[in-house]
Amino acid sequence: MDYLVTCDSLNVQHMLLKNFENYVKGPVFRQIFEPFGDGVVVADAETWKYYRTHIQFFIKQRRHEAFIEQIVQNKVKTCLLPILDHVQEHGKVVDLQDLFSRFAFDNICSIVAGRDPMCLSMDFPEVVIERAFNESEESIFYRHTVPMTVWKVQKWLQIGQEKTMTKACKTLDEFIYSCIASKREELRKCSKEEMDELPFDLITALITSENCGSMADKGKGRVHSDKFLRDGAFNYFVAGRETMTSALTWFFWLLSIHPLVEAKIVEEIKVNFPNNDGILGTEEVKKLVYLHGALYESLRLFPPVPIERKQAIKADTLPSGHHVHPNTMILFSLYAMGRSEEIWGKDCLEFKPERWISNKGDVIYVPSYKFITFNAGPRTCLGKDSAMVQMKILASAILHNYRFQVVEVTPITTRSKRIAVSHGGDMRLVAVGDG
Ligand code: HEM
Structure with missing residues (x-):
């Protein structure tokens, strides 16, 4: 329990930006997050830079x-809306957290591996990979709650949560390696022209960036091993899955207790796109400033990554005056910073999308070391723009077509409690126009 814990934005700015080189994830972090291998989320120094450059190459392609x-549009149109229509017609209750988890999982599988496992379908199938x-x-979380010697012994004996972890990792590895093998095969058979027609998923990007242009300079023309591709894929899967589920679930729960905000978003969609069915495109959702403010506000109050961990390399003094020894473990709370009166003012605990909108109607800029939800500095979230677009496409499609109510009047807590919808009266999912 030898940690330095902070939520001081100047300390965080110091660690993430000003003295970035001195604060790393470190070897203990990588041991705990073992299934991540050497991927971008856990790597430091050159390995991290190498991955990050490759992912940036993937993201920046037109x-x-x-x-x-x-x-995302396809998932909304062919899976999400038909399921919600079905729920509404049959007066059923649906677990939104589960729905969003399936939505996020199908999308990230398509983005990483070009494969859609169809987790989000009418019968809510159990998908082994998910x-x-x-x-x-869960096993990684468990490792945080016991001394390292305990989980190491359990791992060695293959008992308890560690046994579950080994089995889960075997399943995941088989899946990811099979995706890599079929991608390699597919690409090997393709001509250059045909290659341009293939879906541009992450694994394809990592394989094809092995020898291409400016990437070759950075990668010294190195051919990526299957392990490199596996770690790249695994890290991206995790980074882009639970974060999205968490963000969407809290957002819809906040709307359920702030009907005025919900009404304003619906109005904004109607005014901007009067003749639309609610399935908007990337450029269109960028016009929805109030929706943007509402999502940022939800991400501020409920950051999907609520805590981060760093390890100091050399001795240092933080702006707060606290001394840091080499190898000091530091935790900083993104959750606490999102609710800090010093940063957000007296109304810091209120859900106010207006906070993000200027008098001119633009989104107000807040430096990332204050609005820390997507991290700050050289390790800023690589999926931020994509996450915002995905959430806006989903949210506008749902809010344009349905109304929600939380079924149980029980306190909402992390993880275990469910947010649910049903149809008007007893059945509380109400289509627009139904009153
Ligand atoms: C609302 C959604 C999201 C939030 C709040 C979020 C937040 C974060 C945070 C806080 C980090 C830093 C974690 C750390 O260093 O320990 C991070 C890193 C990262 N995120 Fe996101 N993320 C979101 C969605 C996504 C999506 C959809 C993707 C990709 C599809 C993604 C890709 C990444 C990657 C690759 C990193 C590692 C960056 C690096 O270390 O250089 N994220 N994200």
Whole structure:
């Protein structure tokens, strides 16, 4: 329990920006987050830089934005809305957290591997890979709650949560390695022209960036091993899955207790797109400033990554005056910073989308070391823009077509409690126009 814990934005700015080189994830972090291998989320120094450059190459391609838009719009149109229609017609209750988790999982599978496992379908099937991801993440959480010697012995004996972790990782590895093998095969058979027609998923990008242009200078023309691709894919899966589920779930719960905000978003969609069915594109959702403010506000109050951990390399003094020794473990709370009166003012605990909108109607800029939800500095979240677009496409499609109420009047807590919808009166999912 030898940690330095802070939520001082100047300390965080110091660690994430000003003295970035001195604050790393470190070897203990990588041991605990073992299934991540050496991927971008856990790596430091050159390995981290190498991955980050490759992911940036993937994200900055012109076809990336269109690829994401097509995946998300298709998922909304062919899966999400038909399921909600069904729920409404049959007066059923649906677990929104589960729905969003399936939505996020299908999307991230398509983005990483070009494969849609169809987790989000009418019968809510159990998908082995999704369960394995959940189990591996729970096992990592478990490792934080016991001394390292305890989980190491359990791992060695293959008992308890560690046994679950080993099984889950085996399932995940089989899945990811099979995706890599079929991608390699597909690409090997393709001509250069045909290659441009293939879906531009992450694994394809990492394989094809092995020898291409400016990336070759950075990668010294190195051919990526299957392990490199596996770690790249695994890290992206995790970074882009639970974060999205968490963000969407809290957002819809906040709307359920702030009907005025919900009404304003619906109005904004109607005014901007009067003749639309609610399925908007990337450029269109950028016009929805109030929706943007509401999402940022939700992300401020409920950051999907609520805490981060760093390890100091050399001795240092933080702006707060606290001394840091080499190897000091530091925790900083994104959750606490999102609710800090010093940063957000007296109304810091209120859900106020207006906070983000200027008199001219633009989104107000807040430096990332204050609005820390997407991290700050050289390790800023690489999926921020894509996450915002995905959430806006989903939110506008749902809010344009349905109204929600939380079924149980029980306190909402992390993880265990469910947010649910049903149809008007007893059945509380109400289509627009139904009153
Ligand atoms: C609302 C959604 C999201 C939030 C709040 C979020 C937040 C964060 C945070 C706080 C970090 C830093 C974590 C750390 O260093 O320990 C991070 C890193 C990262 N995120 Fe996101 N993220 C979101 C969605 C996504 C999505 C959709 C993707 C990709 C599809 C993504 C890709 C990444 C990657 C690759 C990193 C590692 C960056 C690095 O270390 O250089 N994120 N994200």
